[in-house]
Amino acid sequence: MIQIRYWIEENRKTILIILGVLLIGCLVALSYYYLKYDSIKEEKKKVEEFEIELKEPKEELDIVEIETKIITVDIKGAIEEPGVYEVEEGKRVQDVINLAKGLKENADVSLINLSKKVEDEMVIIIYTKEEILALQNEEKKQWKEVECPNTPIVNDACINEGENSSEESSKVSINQGNLEELMTLPGIGESKAQAIISYREQNGGFQQVEELLNVNGIGDTIFAQLEPYIIL
Numbered sequence: 644m645i646q647i648r649y650w651i652e653e654n655r656k657t658i659l660i661i662l663g664v665l666l667i668g669c670l671v672a673l674s675y676y677y678l679k680y681d682s683i684k685e686e687k688k689k690v691e692e693f694e695i696e697l698k699e700p701k702e703e704l705d706i707v708e709i710e711t712k713i714i715t716v717d718i719k720g721a722i723e724e725p726g727v728y729e730v731e732e733g734k735r736v737q738d739v740i741n742l743a744k745g746l747k748e749n750a751d752v753s754l755i756n757l758s759k760k761v762e763d764e765m766v767i768i769i770y771t772k773e774e775i776l777a778l779q780n781e782e783k784k785q786w787k788e789v790e791c792p793n794t795p796i797v798n799d800a801c802i803n804e805g806e807n808s809s810e811e812s813s814k815v816s817i818n819q820g821n822l823e824e825l826m827t828l829p830g831i832g833e834s835k836a837q838a839i840i841s842y843r844e845q846n847g848g849f850q851q852v853e854e855l856l857n858v859n860g861i862g863d864t865i866f867a868q869l870e871p872y873i874i875l
Contacts, residue, residue: 716761718743720769721750734761736800740769751775755800767800814874817855818848828872830865849875 712732716739719725723744730739737757740746751772761767815824817839825836835858842858843849852873855861861869 714761714763714765716763716765716767718767718769720767721747721771722769723747730761732763735759736761736767739767747771749773759800762799765799768798814872816875817852817873818843818875829868831869835860835865851875 713729714732715727715729717727718739722740723746725743728739728742730742735757736755736759739761740757746752746769749771750769751774752769753775755767755769815828817825822833822836822840825831825839826833828836831839838858838860839855842854846854849855852870852875853866855869855873856863856866
């Protein structure tokens with residue numbers, strides 16, 4: 644016992660150092676354990692939260708249905724398959740032409756606005772080259788290239804400066820208009836213009852525009868073309 648006590652006394656410093664190292668090692672090990680334990684707990688918590696999230700029902704996405712409006716368009720003239728077609732709102736004149744299997748060889752679309760959006764009950768008339776030439780030369784009447792021919796049937800696909808271009812232009816007085824002014828009217832050439840002047844001179848002028856039907860060469864069709872452009 645004396646020897647052990649003596650040995651301890653002699654090696655006290657060494658023993659204290661060894662005990663200190665062991666104590667520090669224990670503390671480090673305990674710290675590492677607790678840190679590792681906290682990390683495992685945190686990971687476990689994340690996993691549990693993720694599993695709960697997976698089990699929760701997902702909110703259903705609202706499906707917005709875009710209703711497409713269908714309109715009806717009439718296309719006729721120099722077209723392969725003229726007729727009435729149903730198209731989606733927002734389509735163009737060219738789209739309707741494609742539905743009607745395209746243009747005939749003699750078609751002339753120089754006065755047609757192919758990019759115009761179609762509307763419900765729209766009438767599209769495709770003229771032939773012969774029709775355009777005939778209308779241009781008809782009794783030397785004046786021609787406006789920005790407008791469609793003045794025919795009884797309205798062509799909604801024409802290139803017009805405005806929706807009511809005929810109203811915007813000055814009307815011709817059948818009582819006051821001279822030969823040149825009367826010849827600017829649709830369907831009126833030199834001979835018919837002279838007949839109008841002769842009638843008003845012989846009858847003291849026109850009392851109403853319908854009296855034009857009494858002028859030689861002016862029938863119901865021509866009068867229908869004239870009426871929007873004339874005044875007394």
